[in-house]
Amino acid sequence: MAGKKSLDMRAAKRRRTILLYIPMTLLAITFMFPLIFMFVSSLKPDAQILADVDSINAFLPVGDISFANYGGVFERVPFARFLFNSVFVTVLIVGLGLLVNSMAGFALSRMEWSGRKLVLSLIIATLIVPFETIAVPMVYWVSKLPTLVWENGILKYDIGWLNSYEVMIVPFIANAFSIFLFTQNFSTIPPSIDEAARIDGAGWFTIYARIIVPLSGPVFATVAILTFLPAWNAYLWPLMVVQQESLRPVMVGMQYFFQLNTAWGEVMAYTSLITLPVLIMFLVFQRAFVSSIAASGVKG
């Protein structure tokens, strides 16, 4: 009797397991097929891409496979330049952002000064402003900002930040949400550590750089990931403030590339080129990516 029951239960369990795997697999196919199609098509000539649409071949690297489309991308647009622009802008936004926002988080969580609470609540209040709200007035604003330009060996005063690297970088260094995450994380480290270091004669900057930063690896990783994705994917802002081809980042460059020819094979090669690095990074650091996203939702 008992044996039969456990057999029944095992059968029921197996049925349940299969019932769960079916939707999970269907969903996995749904989420994967456009990207598999993209990578596979980037290796095929245009005529074959269109011919394969009707069959499973659309997802298989069969037929006339080559890297010709990739060569085409580099021939038709200064892709290497676009890539450099995106990497340069992203690295500076993430790097300077980690420094500036973690210092602010340090002062806001571990030091006592008048106005601390007010500044913190003002910074938190700015979180409600979506970038899309300020994008249009900000174009007007940066077009009026003073700047220094290097012209024929002399540093010249000028007005307007449009068409420059700084216009893509500087506005995105400080980030209220990063400051919030740093503040919250730093305040979980016992204050007695600071006191001990103070007694030993350490200055505040030393405490920040030598004690708190080394203790806070995970939050630095979280902030780096959360600021990396929007910086790399930036589209609306560079679309408006950068017209010069030599300054264009990959996403805007792709939209131009796409508009000037709809040679699908080359378009797929372009999209594969800018998707692969992020995808590889995600697969390598997937644990950190997923916990960063979870951190963006779970607070308190």
Next chain:
Amino acid sequence: MTTPRAVEPAVGVTATTSPATTKPSFLRRRGGRHGKSAAYAMVAPATILLFLFLVVPVLLAVGLSFTNARLISPNPPRFVGLDNFIRAFTADPTFVRSLINTFLFAVVVVPVQAGLGLLMAILVNQKLRGTTFFRIVYFIPVVTSIVVVSILWRFMYQPDGMVNSFIDTITFGAWESIAWLNNPSTALPAIIVMSIWQAVGFHMIIWLSGLQTIPEELYEAARMDGADAWQQFKSVTWPGLRPTMIFILVTITIAALGLFVQIDVMTQGGPVDSTTTLVYHAVRRGYREQQTGYGAAISLIFFILVLLVATIQRYLTRDKD
């Protein structure tokens, strides 16, 4: 740290950022002045940047919306009162269309994306082999640029694209191909489906972290009382997910109201304005047509909508906490 109590960061802050420096008075005296100037020096770069590139643009959005400012113009902006707002609602049918489309998009995307995300989170939260693999797969579209996704789906939505050929296959050839993005009645739905496909993995992860905060003992207790799977969901899972739910609904709503890239890459607002949205329209008028004042007014209307959503969220969280 682990309870998803705070829906908006503001709620969590007071609880976690206690003044860290409760040091003995002799230290405070000695280190006080030094600490103070160091604190200002450390907080200044971020605060100045936020002021210049967040506070000033917000004030400008408000200020410019009452003027006729143009991006490039020899004349200084002139105060025009409420003209821009009156124009938007009475003399610019594309704006009204944008408002309606944005609303339609949000009304469909918010519940579907939240619901599907929850279903997926429950699936990958089962104690089964390979759930980590499925989580990663579902999350891949989120790390793919929305520009890339939009271009890919533009191909798939072509008359001879994959979507038509797939429907054709499952209906055994009874399907007439549709140019999804060129048809005013299918363009917005097509963009809705794609947007959900791209973003749902993000919300799955947030649901999942909410699910994992519910203590296993609650389920054990429910099972002891003889609750079946549905009853367990109704009386344990769902109440435990309430804070997560509010957070997710608010973030999806705000993201949905900001719809821009998909429109810019796939349809440019067409056909016949069937996919134009608030942000797309603000950029078209305020940037491409250089009517900064009018564009600022549209941005401000968008912002008021976002504030409205945030206020409702505030109200809902205060209610229970």
